[in-house]
Amino acid sequence: MAGLGDCPAQNPLPPRERVAPKAPGEGARKDPGTPLTLPRSAWAPPSPGAGEGKTRRLELRLFLAQRLSAMVLAPLVLLHLGVILYAVRGGLSAAEILGRTKGSVLWGGLYGLFVLATAAHGSIGLRAILREWTRRPHLADTAALLFAATALVLGFRAVLVLT
C-alpha cells in the first residue's frame, strides 16, 4: 500500500546544467547560444479568432474600425452641435436649412462622411451591446448589418434631398 511514507525522498530531477563562460574575458553575454523562444503553439491553445471560416482577429478589426470612426465623428459631431444651436435660434424652418445646404458640395460632403461614419460606429456599437445583453452572437451580427444598411440608405437619401 502506497502511503505518504513510501514516496521517494527525492524527485529524480536531472542534474542542472550550468553553462559557464568558456574563458575569462569571453563572457556568456557574447555567446548567443540557442534562443529559447518557444513557439506559441507549444504552450498556448490555438487562437479562437484564427479558426477556419472566421475572419482573423475580427474583434480587433472591429475595435479599430470603431475607434477610427469615432475619430472621424468627433469633429463632425462638434460641427453638428454648433449647427443645431445656430439653427434652433428663433425656430427651425425648411427654407433656412435648404438655403444653407442646397447645392453645397461642402455640406453634402461633410454630412455624407457623417452618414458613413455613423453607420459604421452605430452598427459596431449595437453589435457589442446585443452580444452582451442577449448572448446571441448571430442575432447581434444580423441586427448590426441591418442597422448599417438602414442608416446608409436613409442617411444618403436625406443628404441628397437636402443638398
Place this chain on the structure above:
Amino acid sequence: MADLVVNVWRGEGFETFRVPFLESQTVLDVVTWIQRHLDPTLSYRFACRVGMCGSCAMTVNGVPRWTCRTHVSKVAKDGRLEIRPLRNMPVIKDLAVDMAGFFDKWQEAGGRFVPTRPGVLEFARVDPENPERRQASAGIECIGCGVCYSACDVVAANPDYLGPAALNRAWTLVNDARDGDRIGHLAAVADDAGCHACHSQGSCARHCPNHLNPTGAIAGLKREVFRALLKGDL
C-alpha cells in the same frame, strides 16, 4: 455590542449565523469562527491570513474582497454581512470556487516569461527608473486572488475574455526588457477574447486589494498592439 448577523452562501441559498462582534475582527475571522463553533461543514479557502497568498477572496456585501485584510467594522452594514463566493468562477462548495479556468487564462494571455537566451549566468542590467521597468514594476505585485476577475462585467458577459489579472500579467512581460518574445505576448492578447474586449469600466482597478491598475495595463496593451500593427510587426 450586539452579535453580527452573517448570511453565508451554502450552495442552495443563504444560511444565517450569529457571530459575536469583536474588535479588529476580519471577515475571514468571522468565517473561521462559524466553521469552528457553529458548522464544521462550511467550506472556504485560506492560507496565509496576511494578504500574501491570494486564496481567501470572497464576495462581501456585494463587493469582491480579500477577506483576511478586510475589517468587519469597515464593511458590515447595520451589523450585517452577506458572504458569497467570488463571481465569474464555478463554485465547488459554499465559499470555495474553482480557480483553474482563471489561471488557465494567464497561459492563454501569453503570461509566461520567455527568456532571451538560456544558460546566461550574468545578470541583466535593468534601470529601475526607466519608463518600461516602472510600468512592469507597477503590475508585478499581483497575488492572483481573483478579485478583479470577479469584479469584471466583461468576464461575466463573455466567459472567454482573458480578464484583468491575466492581461495585467501580459503587460508586465511586454514591459520586461529581459523577455524575448514581446510580439508573441502582443499577438496573444490581440485575439478575439483579448484586451480589445475591455470596456474600461474600471471595476478591476477599483477593487484590487493591492491597488494595481489592470484597466491602465489593458489600455497599455491596446496601445502597444496598435503600435505594433502600424509598424507591421503583428
Place this chain on the structure above:
Amino acid sequence: MRAAAHRNHPAWWAFLAHRLSGLALALFLPAHFLVLATAVEEASFDAFVAWTDRPLVKLAEAVLVGLLALHMAGGLRLLALEFLPWSDTQKTRIALAFGAGFAAVLLTLLMARP
C-alpha cells in the same frame, strides 16, 4: 441590489452612460434621417416643426442634443484613455464628460427660446 455593489463607482457609471446614450442615438438616427428627408420632400417640414413646438417635445430634443454631447465627450475620454499614456485624472475627465452633456441640454433650451 447588493449584487451590483461592485459597480457603484464613477468609471462604471460613465460606461453605462456611454452605452445607453449610444444606444439611444443609434435608435434615433434612422428616424431622424427619415423624418428630415420626408418632411423636406413633401414640403411639410414647417408643419412638422410646428407640431414639435410643445414643451415635452422641446425637452426631449434638448435631451437628445445632451446625449450627443455626452457621448462625444465620453468618447474623447475613451480615445485618450486607449491611445495616450495613462493619466490618473480619469475622475475629472468623467465629470467633464457629464458636464458637457448637461451644458448642451441647457444651451439648447436657452437658444431655442422663442
